[in-house]
Amino acid sequence: MQNSAVQPPYPIDLVPLLPQFLLRRTAKADFPLRAMERLGLDRPSYFLVFGFGALDPAGERAADIGNRHYRTTNEPLQAQIAAGQAAGLVETRDGRWSLTERGRQVVAEHRRAIDAHFAALAPIDTSDLARLAGLLDQALRSAAVSPEPACRDHTPRGTRYRWQPPSSPLALLDAAIYGLWQVRDDCHVQAWQDAGLDGAALDVMTRVWHREAATADELAGKIPTQRPQDVRAALDRLRAAGSLTAGEPLALSGSGTALRERIEAATDRYFFSPWPTAVAAEARWATDRLAAVNAALA
Numbered sequence: 001m002q003n004s005a006v007q008p009p010y011p012i013d014l015v016p017l018l019p020q021f022l023l024r025r026t027a028k029a030d031f032p033l034r035a036m037e038r039l040g041l042d043r044p045s046y047f048l049v050f051g052f053g054a055l056d057p058a059g060e061r062a063a064d065i066g067n068r069h070y071r072t073t074n075e076p077l078q079a080q081i082a083a084g085q086a087a088g089l090v091e092t093r094d095g096r097w098s099l100t101e102r103g104r105q106v107v108a109e110h111r112r113a114i115d116a117h118f119a120a121l122a123p124i125d126t127s128d129l130a131r132l133a134g135l136l137d138q139a140l141r142s143a144a145v146s147p148e149p150a151c152r153d154h155t156p157r158g159t160r161y162r163w164q165p166p167s168s169p170l171a172l173l174d175a176a177i178y179g180l181w182q183v184r185d186d187c188h189v190q191a192w193q194d195a196g197l198d199g200a201a202l203d204v205m206t207r208v209w210h211r212e213a214a215t216a217d218e219l220a221g222k223i224p225t226q227r228p229q230d231v232r233a234a235l236d237r238l239r240a241a242g243s244l245t246a247g248e249p250l251a252l253s254g255s256g257t258a259l260r261e262r263i264e265a266a267t268d269r270y271f272f273s274p275w276p277t278a279v280a281a282e283a284r285w286a287t288d289r290l291a292a293v294n295a296a297l298a
Contacts, residue, residue, distance in 0.1 A: 006272050006273050006274075006275045006277060006280040007273075008268075008269075010268045010269070010271075010272040011272070011280065011283030011284065011286075011287060012268055013287050014283060014286065014287045014290065015184070015268075015271075017287065017290045017291055017294055018177050018180060018181050018184070018290075019181060020294050021173075021174075021177050021290065021293065021294050021297070022177060022178065022181060024294055024297040024298055025118075025170075025174055025297060026114055026117065027297060027298070028117075028297070029113070029114060029117040031109075031110065031113035031114065031117070032046065032047075032110065035106070035109070035110065039087050039089070039106070040087060041083055041084070041087055042083070044080050045079075045080040045083035045084055048065075048077075048080040048081065048084060049084045049087075049089045049090060049099070049103060049106065049107070050106075050107055050110050051065075051066075052084075052090060052097070052098065052099045052103065052107065053099070053104075053107040053111070053160070053161070053163070054157040054158075054160045054161040055098070055157065055160070056098075056156075056160075057098065057160075058096070058098070059092075059093060059094075059096030059097055059098035060096055060097060060098070061095055061096055061097070062074050062077060062078060062081060062097060064153075065077060065081075065097065067185065068153070069153075069189055069199035070199040070200065070202070070203045070225060070226075071199075071225040071226065072200050072225070072226045072227055072230040073225065073226065073227050073230075076224050076225060077225075081097060084103070088100060088102050088103070089102055089103035089106055090103055091103075111163055115164075115167055115168075115171055118167075118168050118170040118171045118174060119167060119168040119170070119171070121170055121297075123170070123292070123293045123296035123297055124289060124292050124293055124296065126169065128289055129169040129170060129173065129289075129293070130169040130172075131289075132169075132173060132286055132289045132290060132293070133166075133169045133170070133172035133173035133176055134172070135279050135282055135286050136173065136176040136177060136180060136279075136286065136290075137172055137175070137176040138275075138276055138278075138279050139176070139180060139275045139276070139279045140158065140176050140179040140180050140183065142274045142275055142276055142279075143180065143183045143271065143274045143275060144158065144159070144179065144183060145274075146273075146274035148190070148270055148273075148274075149186050149187050149189070149190030149191075149270045150190060151186045151189045151190040151193065152186055153185075153186060153189065154182035154183070154185040154186050155179075155182050155183050155186050156182075157182045158175075158178055158179025158180075158182040158183065159179070161175060161178050161179065161182075162175045162179070173293070183271065184267070184271050187267045187270035187271040188263075188267045190266075190267075190270055191263045191264075191266035191267040191270060192263050194266060195259060195262065195263050195266075197263075198234075200226055200230055200231075200233075200234045201234040201237050201238055202263075203223065203225075203226065203234075204219065204223070204226075204231060204234040204235060204238065205234075205238055205243060205252070205256065205260055206260065207219060207222065207223070208238075208244065208250045208251065208252055209252055209256075209257070209260050211251075213250060214248060214249035214250060215248050215249065215250065216231065216232050216235055216248070216250070219231055219235075219250060220232070235250070238256065242255050242256070243255060243256030243259060243260075244256055
């Protein structure tokens, strides 16, 4: 690994605030609801179309869209793509999906509306908001070009998401956090690949770690991106490796818990080590201010 600019302990309290922000940032914007009604799309299908704006403009195979590493079936995704196709927003050529001209117009309308929404919001003091956005943008710029992780499936989406220079502090914060979360995804994939796991097994392991289900049948019902037989096969692989206890209720063994914790620690190391030391020095302040932003957006 490269010489780290930032050493442990890492500011891990900041991590859960990043997806929380992404869930809340447009919660009070009415444009998406009006657009969904106009286009006849449900929320998952609409935001899948919007997500195409951050994908490769040349098109991507269905198997590569989203967090592909954890899926063993594309069926739920294909239903959303089919809805976008029926609305004339996405199309396939040579097995690759991309936006139609109308789809690009819809994405552009969404972007402009959300940009205006961000410009009208002041969740915290403007100077604090600008400072917070600038710090996290610096973190993103360093993390995005770091030699590690080698896995970079998601990081380029952060660049494509930034469709124009951010026009407000909240728009810059949005672009920075979206990009950081894409980097974090790549760091996590690299960490579990280093540990010799595949995505299906890692997803199952994580859910058992979080005690989401007590039985194989219950767990299979909670993972629509995997076929039930694939969930059971992943459980078998984990048991054979000694990472699960025998039988049910499902539980990680001591070695399985230690492995999952090492994967999380490696994810943090890949994610935080490239951050500039000046940004890391402000991490406690940034965590406090981002928590305040999220509270105001709720």
